[in-house]
Amino acid sequence: MKDISKYIVAKIKERHIIPESKFKLQWKSYLFWTCMFFMVIIGALSLSLVLFNVSDIDPRFLRHMELQKFVMLLIITAPYLWIIISLMALTFGIMAFRKTSRGYRRSTLFITSLVVLCISALGFFSHFLKIDSHMHGMLSKRAPNFRGLTEPREGRWLRSDDGLIGGEVTNVESGKISLKSFDNNVWEISYSAETDGNNPAEIAIGEKIGVMGKKIGEFSMQAFSIRIFPDDWMGQPPRGQHPSDEKELWREGFPPPPGFPSTENMHP
Amino acid sequence: MANIQIEATDNELVQLSKNDPNVFGELVFRYQNRLFRYVRRISYFSNEDIEDIVQETFIKTYKSLNIFDGDLKFSSWIYQIARNTTIDAIRKKHARPQTVCFEEGDMIKLFPSDINIQIHTEAKNHLKIMQGIIDELPYKYKEVMILRFLEEKSYEEIMDIIQKPKGTVAALINRGRKMLIEEARNKFGVI
Numbered sequence: 001m002k003d004i005s006k007y008i009v010a011k012i013k014e015r016h017i018i019p020e021s022k023f024k025l026q027w028k029s030y031l032f033w034t035c036m037f038f039m040v041i042i043g044a045l046s047l048s049l050v051l052f053n054v055s056d057i058d059p060r061f062l063r064h065m066e067l068q069k070f071v072m073l074l075i076i077t078a079p080y081l082w083i084i085i086s087l088m089a090l091t092f093g094i095m096a097f098r099k100t101s102r103g104y105r106r107s108t109l110f111i112t113s114l115v116v117l118c119i120s121a122l123g124f125f126s127h128f129l130k131i132d133s134h135m136h137g138m139l140s141k142r143a144p145n146f147r148g149l150t151e152p153r154e155g156r157w158l159r160s161d162d163g164l165i166g167g168e169v170t171n172v173e174s175g176k177i178s179l180k181s182f183d184n185n186v187w188e189i190s191y192s193a194e195t196d197g198n199n200p201a202e203i204a205i206g207e208k209i210g211v212m213g214k215k216i217g218e219f220s221m222q223a224f225s226i227r228i229f230p231d232d233w234m235g236q237p238p239r240g241q242h243p244s245d246e247k248e249l250w251r252e253g254f255p256p257p258p259g260f261p262s263t264e265n266m267h268p
Numbered sequence: 269m270a271n272i273q274i275e276a277t278d279n280e281l282v283q284l285s286k287n288d289p290n291v292f293g294e295l296v297f298r299y300q301n302r303l304f305r306y307v308r309r310i311s312y313f314s315n316e317d318i319e320d321i322v323q324e325t326f327i328k329t330y331k332s333l334n335i336f337d338g339d340l341k342f343s344s345w346i347y348q349i350a351r352n353t354t355i356d357a358i359r360k361k362h363a364r365p366q367t368v369c370f371e372e373g374d375m376i377k378l379f380p381s382d383i384n385i386q387i388h389t390e391a392k393n394h395l396k397i398m399q400g401i402i403d404e405l406p407y408k409y410k411e412v413m414i415l416r417f418l419e420e421k422s423y424e425e426i427m428d429i430i431q432k433p434k435g436t437v438a439a440l441i442n443r444g445r446k447m448l449i450e451e452a453r454n455k456f457g458v459i
Contacts, residue, residue, distance in 0.1 A: 001304040001317065005296035008326045012289040019286050019333040026335055102339070104431040 029101040042120045046082045047123030053079035053153045055127075056229070063164035065212075069162060077156040082235030086123075090115055094166035148168065154182050157210050165189075165221055166210040166229070169203055176204065177226075181212070188220040189213070197225040269423075278342035286333050296326050299343070302351050304417075308416045311354050321357055325350040344428035351411075351429055402449045407442030416441050 013209025023030070061080040093115040097103050103111070121140065126132055134185070143208070158181060165187055171178035177200060189211050191200045202227070203209060212221040272407060276284070280296065285292035297353045307318045328349050336345055402410065415421045415429060423441075 003297065004323060004326075005318070006301055007291040008296045008323065008330075009289050009293040011323075011327065012292065012330055017289075017327065017330060022334045025332055101335075105427065107433045107435055114425070144286060177279055264448050 021095060026101060028099070032096045032103070034116075036093050036100070039064075039089045039093035039096060040115065040122065043086045043093060043119035044122030044126055045088060045131070045135065046086035047119055048126035049082040049135060050086060051123065051127045051131040052077050053082065056153060060268055065163065073156065073159070073162060073164075077153070077159075079153070090119060093119070116154040156179075158183055159223065160187075160215050163213055163215065163221075163224075164210070165213075167208065169205055169207050169209055172200070172203055172205060177209075177223075178230075178253070179209070185219055187211075188217075189223050189226070190216075190220070191223045195223045195226055197227040200226055205226060206232065279338050282333055282336050282342060283345040285325065285330070289330070292326075292330055295329075295342075295346075299346055300326075302343075303346065306347065306414075306419055307350055307354050310411055311358060311420060313357070317357070321353050322350070325353045328353060340428045341425060344421075344425045347415075347421075347425075347429045348431065397455050398452075401448060401455060404451065405444060405447060409440055409447060411446075412437060415442045 038084050090112075093109070094111050097106075097111045097115065105112075153167075157164055159165075159182075165179065165181055166186065167179045167181035169177055170180050170186070175190060175192065177191065179187040180187050181187055198209075200223075208229040210229060211221060211223045212225040213221045216222050274294070276294075278298070281291055281295050300322060303322050304318055307313070307321050307325075308315075311318065311321070311381065313321070325346065329346055332349070333363055333408065336342065405413075415426045417421075421429065423434055423437050425439045430437070432440075
């Protein structure tokens with residue numbers, strides 16, 4: 001090949017070619033780094049929602065449930081939406097890393113491990129900081145029609161045939177608790193000295209509890225185990241009601257929430 | 269100045285070229301023949317087309333000097349640009365590279381040592397058969413084998429040139445070699 005060095009230099013000078021800016025040359029790589037960052041965040045938040053939705057599954061379930069039933073319960077009430085979103089975020093995160101300027105240098109195993117580690121660490125951190133609980137509350141408020149998808153945990157505590165019922169305590173008597181379930185049915189829960197979990201005598205009206213037991217009537221259950229849900233259950237403030245139930249409660253005699261229109265002006 | 273340029277490393281020349289295109293001439297001088305040979309091996313173009321590709325490669329390299337940070341070898345980087353430019357040219361012509369240009373010496377390097385190629389290349393038609401075997405290899409295998417055995421690049425350098433993980437590079441080379449051996453055995457009925 002003939003020497004083209006002089007020709008190339010002349011061409012560069014003639015066309016006034018100059019080295020382009022780093023940003024112009026690397027914008028795609030920066031874009032993929034940004035994508036990866038967002039995928040990790042989305043993956044972490046989805047993972048924390050998965051943790052939030054399964055955190056009430058207690059090993060004690062196995063004591064009162066057959067293994068098969070327990071596995072079925074897990075399968076039926078798993079937070080699929082959040083699992084799928086976190087897996088998608090993981091996949092897109094890996095793809096974005098691959099597309100960065102030096103992404104090809106790492107093996108798929110390394111990239112996968114790195115993204116999984118980042119998502120897991122941030123996911124557990126969000127769970128620890130209860131960010132998932134706030135998100136859960138926000139979703140309940142803003143997307144009530146998708147509750148079945150976003151809140152599988154609530155559905156888990158409406159499976160009375162499998163021995164699980166959850167809701168708000170409306171009355172406590174000796175050996176008996178009245179419970180308003182999440183689907184607004186009134187249940188009578190019987191307990192005895194053998195019932196484990198929280199001491200039923202210490203349960204206050206308005207508290208939200210989950211009961212594991214045996215269905216003995218249409219709306220009655222013998223409790224094996226009673227547990228009080230954390231205050232942030234369903235993303236509400238302590239003792240709070242679900243936002244969609246506010247109006248109903250107020251009609252039942254509770255004071256109206258601040259900012260709620262006065263009834264006097266509502267009636268003709 | 270000329271002596272300084274001759275003694276300078278590629279990375280030093282890159283830094284100097286950013287302000288003075290004349291210095292870039294030294295880099296062109298160092299790589300023009302190597303790139304010409306490499307492009308000829310991975311494409312089926314005429315010498316004029318290859319020259320155009322090499323020129324375009326140097327212009328692209330000059331425009332991209334600001335992103336060369338010494339993280340990889342300059343030779344790997346310029347080979348990477350040459351490869352991408354060649355692939356773009358192949359795409360523009362809407363065709364897959366079919367017949368690549370090899371010399372007899374190239375084939376000896378490409379075929380594993382356990383095949384006594386020299387005996388078989390004595391006859392001219394055998395040389396053509398060998399050329400045919402290499403041509404029939406899928407492009408991805410052919411490309412890495414050219415880099416490894418003809419351009420004598422390390423696995424790390426090939427990884428940077430074709431932008432694939434090292435494990436993939438190793439697998440492509442191994443599979444490519446196995447395919448070559450099998451084909452040679454079938455065609456010549458030897459070993």
